[in-house]
Amino acid sequence: MSAVLPPIVAPGAGNAPRSEGVWRAAWRRLRADRLGIVAMAVVGVFLLMIVLTASGLVARGWQKEVALPSAPPTFVGAASAVAADAIATPTGPIADISAVDPLAPRYKEWAERAAQYKTVETPRAETLPFGADRLGRDVLAKAMKGTQTSVFVGLLGALVATLIGTVLGALGGFFGGKVGDFLEWLYSVFTSIPDILLILSFAVIFGRGIVSVAIILALVGWTGIYRQVRAEFIKHSTRDYVRSAEAIGASAGARMFRHILPNVSHVILVRLSLLVVAFIKFEVILSYLGLGVGVDDVSWGTMLSEAQSELILGYWWQLVAATAFMAVFVTAFSLMTDALRDALDPKLRGLE
Amino acid sequence: MAAYLIRRLWQMIPTLVGVVLLVFLLFKFFGGDPAEILAGLNATPEQVQAIRDQLGLNSPWYVQLWINLKSIVTFDWGRSFATNETVANIFATRLPATLTVMIPILVFDTLLALPIAMWVAYRRGSLSDRAIMVISTVALSVSFLVYIIIGQYIFAFQLGWFPVQGWSDSVAKNLVTYVPLPVLLVLFVGVAPQTRLYRTFFLDELGHDYVRTARAKGMTEKTVLFKHVLRNAMIPILTNIGLSLPGIFVGSFLIEVFFSIPGLGREVILAVNRSDYPVIQAITVYLAMITMLINLLVDVLYKLVDPRVVLK
Numbered sequence: 163m164s165a166v167l168p169p170i171v172a173p174g175a176g177n178a179p180r181s182e183g184v185w186r187a188a189w190r191r192l193r194a195d196r197l198g199i200v201a202m203a204v205v206g207v208f209l210l211m212i213v214l215t216a217s218g219l220v221a222r223g224w225q226k227e228v229a230l231p232s233a234p235p236t237f238v239g240a241a242s243a244v245a246a247d248a249i250a251t252p253t254g255p256i257a258d259i260s261a262v263d264p265l266a267p268r269y270k271e272w273a274e275r276a277a278q279y280k281t282v283e284t285p286r287a288e289t290l291p292f293g294a295d296r297l298g299r300d301v302l303a304k305a306m307k308g309t310q311t312s313v314f315v316g317l318l319g320a321l322v323a324t325l326i327g328t329v330l331g332a333l334g335g336f337f338g339g340k341v342g343d344f345l346e347w348l349y350s351v352f353t354s355i356p357d358i359l360l361i362l363s364f365a366v367i368f369g370r371g372i373v374s375v376a377i378i379l380a381l382v383g384w385t386g387i388y389r390q391v392r393a394e395f396i397k398h399s400t401r402d403y404v405r406s407a408e409a410i411g412a413s414a415g416a417r418m419f420r421h422i423l424p425n426v427s428h429v430i431l432v433r434l435s436l437l438v439v440a441f442i443k444f445e446v447i448l449s450y451l452g453l454g455v456g457v458d459d460v461s462w463g464t465m466l467s468e469a470q471s472e473l474i475l476g477y478w479w480q481l482v483a484a485t486a487f488m489a490v491f492v493t494a495f496s497l498m499t500d501a502l503r504d505a506l507d508p509k510l511r512g513l514e
Numbered sequence: 515m516a517a518y519l520i521r522r523l524w525q526m527i528p529t530l531v532g533v534v535l536l537v538f539l540l541f542k543f544f545g546g547d548p549a550e551i552l553a554g555l556n557a558t559p560e561q562v563q564a565i566r567d568q569l570g571l572n573s574p575w576y577v578q579l580w581i582n583l584k585s586i587v588t589f590d591w592g593r594s595f596a597t598n599e600t601v602a603n604i605f606a607t608r609l610p611a612t613l614t615v616m617i618p619i620l621v622f623d624t625l626l627a628l629p630i631a632m633w634v635a636y637r638r639g640s641l642s643d644r645a646i647m648v649i650s651t652v653a654l655s656v657s658f659l660v661y662i663i664i665g666q667y668i669f670a671f672q673l674g675w676f677p678v679q680g681w682s683d684s685v686a687k688n689l690v691t692y693v694p695l696p697v698l699l700v701l702f703v704g705v706a707p708q709t710r711l712y713r714t715f716f717l718d719e720l721g722h723d724y725v726r727t728a729r730a731k732g733m734t735e736k737t738v739l740f741k742h743v744l745r746n747a748m749i750p751i752l753t754n755i756g757l758s759l760p761g762i763f764v765g766s767f768l769i770e771v772f773f774s775i776p777g778l779g780r781e782v783i784l785a786v787n788r789s790d791y792p793v794i795q796a797i798t799v800y801l802a803m804i805t806m807l808i809n810l811l812v813d814v815l816y817k818l819v820d821p822r823v824v825l826k
Contacts, residue, residue, distance in 0.1 A: 351532035354802040356760055358767065362786045363537065363794055367544045446657045447768065451783060462657070470663050474671065485660045492655040 188428065191505040198501025204494035208309065215310040224303035224460065229287040229294035232477045236289040293479030295468060304460050305483040309491065311461040315376050316442035322380035323441075324434045327387025332418050334388070335395025345388070352385050361444065365453040372455050375448060379441045387433045394426040428506035435499040439492055446488070462488045519810070526806045533802040538582055541791050542575060548595055551789045569595070582795070591796040596788040601796045604781060611681065612777030614688050615769060616762040619700050624755060626705050631712030632739065632747075635720060646713065650706035658703055662772045665699045679774040696769045715750045719743045748819050756812030760805040 192198055214220040260266040287294075292302035334345035352360070360382045368374040398404060399422065407421050442462075448454035449463025462484045469481035549565040550557070557565075566572050570581065585591050591601035634643050670678040676695040682688055719725070720743060728738045767779025774780075778797065785793040 347528060347532060350529045351536055354529055354533060354805045355536075355798055356801055356805065358761075359782065359798055359801060362782060363540060363798060366786050366789060366794070367540055443657055446659060450659055451771070453786065463659075466657065466659050466663065473663060473667050481660070481663065485656055488657060488660075489652075489655045493652060496651055496655065 185428075188502075188505040192501060195501045195504065197497055198505070201494045201497035201501060204490065205498050208313065208491050208494070211306060212310045212313055215306050216314075221303040221306040224299060224307045226300075227286070227298040228300055229290050229298045231294070231298045232296050232472065232475070233287060233289055233294040233298065234477075235293040235479050236291050238289070238293075292483050293477070295480050296472060296477070301480050301483045304465060304480075305462075305487045308460045308462050308465050308484065309487050311372060311455055311459050312442050312445055312463070312488070313491065315372055315379070315445045315455070315461070316438045318373070318376040319379035319383065319441040319445075320434050320437035322376065323383040323437055324387055324430060326380060327384035327433075328391050328423075328430055330384070331388040331391025332395050332423070335392040336399050336414070336418050336422070338396075342392075345392075349385055349388060352382070357382055361448070362453070365448060370452075370454065370456045372459060375445055375454050376441075378448075379444055383437055383441065387430065387437070390429055390433060391426060394429055395422060398422045398425060432499065432503045432506060435495065435502060439495055439499070442488075442492065519814075522810050522813075526803075526810075529806065530799075530802065533799055534583065534586060537795050537798050538579055541795065542578065547571075548789055548791055552595055586799055591792055594785070594790050594793050596785075596790045601792055604793060605778070605796075605800075608776060608778045608781045609763070610685075611688075611775050612763065612770070612779060614685060615693055615696055615775060615777065616766070618689070618693060618697050619704075619766075620755070620758070620762060622697065622701055623704055623708055626701065627708035627712050628751070630705070631709045632716055632744065634709065635713045635716035636739065638717060638720075643713075646706060646709055650710045653703055653706050658768060661699050661703050662696075662768065665695065665702075666772065669695060669698075679772065681775055692773065692775070696766075696773050696775075700766065700769065711754065712747075712751060715747045716743065718750075719747045722746075745819065749816060752812060752815055752819060756808055756815075759808045760801060763801055763804055 211220070215222075286298060290300050290302070292300070292305070295301055295304065330345050330348075334342045361378055364378040364381055365375075368378055395418070399417075404417055404421055407417050412421065445454055445461060446463035446466065449461045450467045452467075454463050455461045465480055465484035469478075469484060472478075473481055547562075547566075549562050549569060549571055552565050552569075553562045570578065589602065593600050594604065630646070634640075634646050637643060666678055670676045677691060680692055682692070724742060725738060728742055729735075763778060767777075767783055769775065770777040770780040771783055781793065782797055784790070785797075
């Protein structure tokens with residue numbers, strides 16, 4: 163029918179402006195969101211800091227004991243030396259027992275031998291800008307290094323989870339049938355076990371360490387992405403553009419990952435950033451319980467677990483430092499995610 | 515209805531088999547050797563071998579899987595590797611403590627969040643609406659650990675309003691003395707995000723045509739809100755409560771660890787630290803069962819709340 167009609171020529175059709183793509187439109191919406199931009203800038207600053215700590219330019223010596231144990235922050239002032247007098251020094255004459263002391267003849271020899279070793283008393287700071295922990299390590303350096311660990315775990319875990327979820331979701335949604343049934347079964351198995359229990363079970367098996375925590379979280383967290391990607395692929399796989407691609411001989415793999423994937427990637431990006439926040443929180447809890455990062459690493463979780471016993475003694479600065487770093491990063495990241503979601507997927511606005 | 519229930523229960527079997535297989539394979543092929551953990555560092559190889567015999571770890575894997583399946587069906591999980599307590603006994607003694615903490619949390623959380631959410635959604639865009647959003651974003655940005663640490667320090671250690679931690683044998687004493695602080699802390703963190711979620715459900719319903727119709731008929735706002743909107747919004751809210759129900763049984767394990775509450779969550783952590791496989795396996799499999807049963811229950815409840823829902 164349309165063959166007999168002359169094609170409708172839009173005014174100025176020769177160089178009609180292309181309608182803007184999904185990414186460009188999203189960027190335009192995102193730029194209008196002032197809060198989102200600020201949040202992105204804060205996240206950017208954190209990422210820069212992480213690059214600096216990871217490359218060793220900053221906070222390389224976080225394990226060095228640079229100050230007195232539990233040295234307070236500078237603005238509080240140095241701790242008063244009350245503790246020194248806690249045990250009264252005994253008064254009265256010192257009895258000479260060298261006649262009966264069996265070790266007396268060797269004291270001189272030992273003193274000479276000890277003199278051969280030089281001990282250098284490193285000067286230790288009395289205060290630090292953010293205080294020191296119970297070993298005298300700089301809390302600021304620890305917090306920066308801990309940020310690197312915690313955020314790295316969150317990002318790596320979320321990336322792996324997204325990869326698993328996307329590939330399985332694409333396969334399940336595109337092919338359906340036996341493959342789809344099998345994946346649905348796998349999904350129902352994983353979702354019928356409460357997350358935290360699954361995480362703990364995996365934690366027993368994989369042991370501690372930064373990468374193993376990320377893998378554990380990824381193995382537990384892929385289900386949400388799988389579900390959503392699968393739904394999107396089911397929707398898209400029967401659309402005209404995919405059928406056209408099939409008609410010109412595009413393979414199944416090409417249709418899935420070259421044609422459909424770019425059209426659902428905004429959904430994946432939003433899910434990814436939601437996972438980052440969730441995983442950072444899980445890492446903190448796992449590390450607190452001693453199932454997270456190794457003993458040689460520092461993360462927000464290990465800092466908090468040290469801070470609990472310090473707080474009772476009145477050393478609040480490590481708790482405040484770890485909490486402040488975490489609060490700023492997570493708030494900024496959540497706001498950025500909100501802004502991204504509003505920009506990329508306006509339909510989802512206000513949900514979750 | 516009966517046919518529906520039977521079919522749903524039947525469909526649970528493959529999932530449950532999957533859960534059992536997953537847990538079994540994980541611990542059998544990837545986990546450490548429980549005999550070595552039990553024997554300790556100074557054990558001779560003969561001792562380790564003897565423990566392996568005793569635990570039945572030397573039989574072929576299919577025999578072990580068979581025993582595993584049998585133990586699920588007969589509800590007899592044997593004994594904990596570490597304490598020799600029967601797993602059944604662990605469930606029976608730890609579950610009440612968990613429920614004593616978690617049920618008040620669930621009840622108060624829902625009772626507080628529902629009216630606030632309704633009110634906030636009704637006055638959409640107002641200052642209180644924005645405040646809830648901001649509070650929930652900020653409240654969620656700090657790890658729950660921090661709230662517990664600070665809460666215990668201020669309310670229990672400094673002010674002495676509550677005991678720092680502890681538990682007793684009497685339910686009444688637990689509820690009055692030991693439960694309030696953890697419950698308050700959870701509510702402090704949890705109510706705002708919950709309100710935020712319920713608010714979207716109410717907003718969804720408020721936008722529907724039937725609300726306009728009801729108002730046009732001259733119904734009072736009270737009738738519109740409580741008779742029409744609330745009932746319709748109950749469906750997503752029920753789903754949400756249903757989803758959070760299985761979590762009750764592990765409890766918020768963080769709370770149990772911090773407040774020394776002898777519940778199931780703390781037991782899981784202990785079992786994890788001791789590589790106590792029978793306990794972890796049993797808890798995982800039973801929680802999976804409970805989760806599926808609760809999902810079924812929620813679906814049936816839909817039918818009661820909303821007669822239009824067809825169970826299929």
